[in-house]
Amino acid sequence: MTRSSCLCACLAALLSSAAAIPEYDAAPDRQTRGRFWRFHWYRQGIEHGNPGQEMRFRINAPEASLHPTFGRRPEARENGMMLIKAEEDLSRLLAAELYAELWGGHPGTANKRVTINGRSTYALPPVGTEEGHCTYSYPAVPLKLTDLVCGFNALQFALDQGTAFWGHALIDNAAVRAALPDTHPDLAKLGLNRFTASVVAVPASEGAGYELRLECDAGAVPLIACVEYAGWYRGYDENGNRLGEDWHGFTKHRAAHAHLGTAVAAPFRLRWDASMLPAQTDAAVRAIVRFAADPELVFATIPARNLAITHPDGVQVLIAAPRDLPDRFWSRAGQRKSCSFELDIDPARVTRAELHCVAWTGGAGAVEEYFTLNGMLFPIAEGSRHEVEYSRLAVDPRLLRRGRNPVDLLSDTEHHGIEILLPGPALIIRCR
Known part of the structure; x- marks a missing residue:
């Protein structure tokens, strides 16, 4: 064997080995078999090895310790150390x-990272805070x-200023999740050592979408x-990873949100309504089975792939993003923030419209109409619970205008205020 062919063979072996390592959120074409995963969640409290000054897990830049104002706040006493108990036979x-x-933290916070057991340090993917x-x-x-x-x-x-x-961020929940082989003894104890399942996706008899069931x-x-x-599928980036086409949805308080839906009784049927998604030919669906x-413990099925989302002739679905999205899209103490949608479409052609937005609910203060589109209130950040909130709200097509459609955010609280999180608001418009 020549040196070049030997190098090629070694490279192929390395790539094959890397491809064989399971990834929970791998693209559909990289998921070739169903897989069991077990979650080990962070649990707060001294009984779990996690004392804290705050109810939430916080990370601070080093500068916070000596800051004349922030250094005296209880948040600055948090050291960024988390213990997660995972009783697993690692072999x-x-x-x-x-x-x-x-939560990405105050805008400009950079270089978020984590060191595991003092061994390796891993960067947390940057998504725009920096x-x-x-x-x-x-x-x-x-x-x-x-x-x-x-x-x-x-x-x-840890993170940098x-x-x-x-420099500050917080983690609402965290887990170490482990991929288990089918031969794992814990599966046998639960009667799952022979378990397998798949998704059946049948085109809906009416409208865009699919009838889903578990087999x-x-x-x-x-x-x-x-x-x-x-x-x-290709749609609004509600999970904030700056990818429009990927696995959509997220967890909040560890529970699934913004996914296609949950079925609780056999044969676990669900109707996926895709009428407000752009036409596409390579969508996919997978099932996360809970026991x-x-x-x-969950079982993630092989995705049903190459699903087409189609609309009748003459009908199209568009996703409109603001052209002037501000950085630090955050209002407090009477500081108004604005952006606008530029629509090159006759509103008379619009048959249905939705506003999508992800916000941080830090409080509007005394302002009632705190988030408006063309002067109309859309309640995308109710309350002041300091949590992420994803809204998908119907928009009366008669509200829309050809050309500029302004969006305004205003909070007068002296406390945190309201953040509009990336990717910012979007209009999804179905027109003929």
Whole structure:
């Protein structure tokens, strides 16, 4: 064998080995078999090894410790250390990942990262905070199994000040999720060692979309608690990873949100209404099967691929984004922030419209009409619970105008205020 052919063979072997490592959110064409995953969630409280000054897990830049104002706040006492207990025989695992629900922090905060058990340091994917935007994301970071231990795993999070006035972020939830082989003894104990399932997607008899159901052995049905359906398609980026085409949806308080839906009874049917998605030919659907005996164990099916989303002749669905989206799209203390949609379409052609927006609910203060489109209130950030909120609201087509359609955000609270998170608001318009 020549040296070049030997190098090619080695490279092919490495690529093949890398491709064989399971990834929970891999693209549909890279998921060639169903897979069991087990989640080990971060749990707050000294009884779980996680004392804290705050109710939420916070990460601070080093500068916060000596800051004359922020350094005296209780948030600055948080050290970014998290323990996650994962009782796993690491030699039996196929892969492991870190997953988190992450408020990106004050705009300008940079270089978010985590060190696992003092071994390897991993960058958390940048999604726009370091560029000066407000963000919320759900990073999934592949971990080396040699970085983990069977027991309490120490995750030291850190970040840099960047251009922020206070380098700061918080994690609402985090988990180490592990890919299990079908031969794992824990599956046998639960009667799942022979379990398999697949998604059946049949085009809907009326309208764009699919009738979904789970196909599995009848004997396995009593073991199933529910089935969550997730879609891969081109649409609004509600999970903030700056990808319009990917697996849509996210978790909030560890539960699935903004997914296609959840079915709780056999045969676990669900209607996927795709009437407000652009036409496309390569959508996909997978099922996340949850089990009654272990709520932290799931089975992710092989995706049903190459699904077409079509509309009648003369009908199209468009996604309009603001052309002048501001950075630091954040209002407090009476500071108004604005952007606008430029629509090159006759509103008379619009048969249906929706406003999509992801916001951080830090409070509008005394302002009632805090977020408006063409002067009309759209309640996208109700309350002041300081949490992420995804809104999908109907828009009367008669409200829209050809040309400029202004959006205004205003909060007069002296506290945190309202953030419009990336990707910013969007209009999804169905027209003829």
